[in-house]
Amino acid sequence: MSDELKLTILRKLDSEGLIENTTATFKDVSVETILGALKSLESQEKIAYDTLTTEVWTIEAEGKDQLENGSYEAQVFEAVPPGNEGISIEALKAKFGAKANLGQGKGFKNKWIKKSGSNIVRLVDSITDQTKADLETVHQTGTHPSKDVIKDLKRRSLIKQNKILSYAVRKGANFSTELKRQATDLTLEMLQSGAWKSAEFKKFNFDSLGINPSGGHLHPLMKVREEFREVFFETGFEEMPTNNFVDSSFWNFDALFVPQQHPARDLQDTFFLKEPAVANSLPDFWPVVRDVHEKGGYGSIGYRYPWSEAESKKLVLRTHTTSISTYMLHKLAQQPYRPAKYFSIDRVYRNEAVDAKHLAEFHQVEGVIADKNMSLGSLIDFLDIFFKKMGISDLRFKPTYNPYTEPSMEIFSWHEGLREWVEIGNSGMFRPEMLRPLGLAEDVRVAGFGLSLERPTMIKYGIDNIRALVGHKVDLGMIEANPACRLDKKMGKEVFQGRV
Numbered sequence: 488m489s490d491e492l493k494l495t496i497l498r499k500l501d502s503e504g505l506i507e508n509t510t511a512t513f514k515d516v517s518v519e520t521i522l523g524a525l526k527s528l529e530s531q532e533k534i535a536y537d538t539l540t541t542e543v544w545t546i547e548a549e550g551k552d553q554l555e556n557g558s559y560e561a562q563v564f565e566a567v568p569p570g571n572e573g574i575s576i577e578a579l580k581a582k583f584g585a586k587a588n589l590g591q592g593k594g595f596k597n598k599w600i601k602k603s604g605s606n607i608v609r610l611v612d613s614i615t616d617q618t619k620a621d622l623e624t625v626h627q628t629g630t631h632p633s634k635d636v637i638k639d640l641k642r643r644s645l646i647k648q649n650k651i652l653s654y655a656v657r658k659g660a661n662f663s664t665e666l667k668r669q670a671t672d673l674t675l676e677m678l679q680s681g682a683w684k685s686a687e688f689k690k691f692n693f694d695s696l697g698i699n700p701s702g703g704h705l706h707p708l709m710k711v712r713e714e715f716r717e718v719f720f721e722t723g724f725e726e727m728p729t730n731n732f733v734d735s736s737f738w739n740f741d742a743l744f745v746p747q748q749h750p751a752r753d754l755q756d757t758f759f760l761k762e763p764a765v766a767n768s769l770p771d772f773w774p775v776v777r778d779v780h781e782k783g784g785y786g787s788i789g790y791r792y793p794w795s796e797a798e799s800k801k802l803v804l805r806t807h808t809t810s811i812s813t814y815m816l817h818k819l820a821q822q823p824y825r826p827a828k829y830f831s832i833d834r835v836y837r838n839e840a841v842d843a844k845h846l847a848e849f850h851q852v853e854g855v856i857a858d859k860n861m862s863l864g865s866l867i868d869f870l871d872i873f874f875k876k877m878g879i880s881d882l883r884f885k886p887t888y889n890p891y892t893e894p895s896m897e898i899f900s901w902h903e904g905l906r907e908w909v910e911i912g913n914s915g916m917f918r919p920e921m922l923r924p925l926g927l928a929e930d931v932r933v934a935g936f937g938l939s940l941e942r943p944t945m946i947k948y949g950i951d952n953i954r955a956l957v958g959h960k961v962d963l964g965m966i967e968a969n970p971a972c973r974l975d976k977k978m979g980k981e982v983f984q985g986r987v
């Protein structure tokens with residue numbers, strides 16, 4: 488925006504006190520340019536202005552001809568020679584075309600001319616062309632003092648009314664003829680130099696629409712996670728803290744009654760930490776865990792192998808969030824009995840070959856329910872309700888093996904597209920060999936289940952390669968553009984698969 492116009496406005500206000508009508512004052516400047524300058528000056532409170540709508544009459548095409556060449560009646564009059572002979576109507580038509588009729592009609596009315604046989608003759612020697620004079624007045628002033636004239640010219644389609652925006656400008660609270668560059672920010676330099684004291688700050692424009700934020704879009708995994716969280720909260724679960732990605736083998740395996748020779752504890756399956764490689768100490772009750780592995784108890788004969796404390800201290804990237812469930816169950820057991828429902832949704836790590844369906848890290852959705860009346864039947868009941876809330880209604884259960892649950896069940900759901908039963912999760916009743924050393928009483932039953940977060944997300948968003956969802960190849964445009972997730976209820980048959 489040119490400062491020149493702004494300065495001109497300010498100087499004019501300074502010398503004249505106000506500008507009554509900007510269009511009249513700045514004839515060659517467009518209304519848009521003037522408004523821009525006024526808004527800028529107003530934001531600095533240098534001026535204030537009111538908008539005026541002026542109604543202006545302008546000359547139409549037919550009017551222009553008559554303004555330049557005289558009214559049609561005058562043109563016709565001039566074409567009629569003086570004397571009794573006059574001019575033939577045909578000759579006038581040939582000369583003026585369509586204008587001839589209009590001009591004659593008005594000439595008859597004005598008593599300037601008359602018909603004589605097939606000719607037109609003059610009635611007067613000279614005329615005053617009032618129409619032309621009126622058009623001249625409208626052209627010069629945008630209006631005419633006589634309302635009747637305006638009405639007449641308008642009826643004859645010689646003039647048209649236009650609305651013109653204009654502004655009346657007066658001095659503002661901060662009026663001056665100087666234009667200072669306004670500061671948009673309070674800077675460190677301004678504070679240090681003291682320049683802030685005399686600086687003029689640009690005002691906030693709270694009416695501005697702003698620009699679309701380029702960030703702040705949720706990843707699809709986070710949206711589906713939210714869906715799961717809602718279902719958990721709805722069904723009375725508490726969220727477990729999952730911010731420890733590194734855990735001891737004790738919490739990840741031993742406390743879950745996973746024997747130290749189990750293939751899951753192999754380098755091939757689990758990421759072991761190099762630095763630091765081992766935990767400083769084990770929780771106090773570790774001998775109870777050792778004993779159940781070595782000798783059994785609570786009705787079990789145990790695994791009957793020499794349990795190693797060193798093996799148990801090895802640090803791993805947690806391979807499942809069941810390590811956290813175990814820790815939370817131990818904490819629960821230290822308090823007076825109460826039933827509990829815990830859930831978590833967070834990352835776990837497995838040393839797997841990465842392909843289109845598998846990553847070395849993924850999210851696990853996990854829930855545990857501890858209650859004296861908990862049974863396999865109530866777990867099945869609960870899973871039915873839980874998955875129905877996620878839009879999945881046909882469930883089947885298949886016996887399976889987990890070191891820490893007995894019985895254990897794989898959860899299957901009917902996939903309409905594939906027309907087959909697909910695995911969606913794993914579940915079971917935790918074994919006494921796990922629960923009793925944690926300190927839980929004999930009559931407290933604990934059920935648990937787990938599934939992956941990636942699988943339902945991929946199905947929901949139609950992603951068939953997991954690397955398009957997680958990792959450095961993820962297209963940020965996809966994240967920005969993807970819809971807010973609702974695991975729509977008709978997805979029921981569109982099943983997702985858990986990993987065990």
Ligand code: PHE
Nearest residue numbers: 807809914935936937986987
């Ligand atoms: N830990 C199991 C897994 O890794 C899930 C599970 C949790 C199974 C609780 C049974 C009970 O998939």
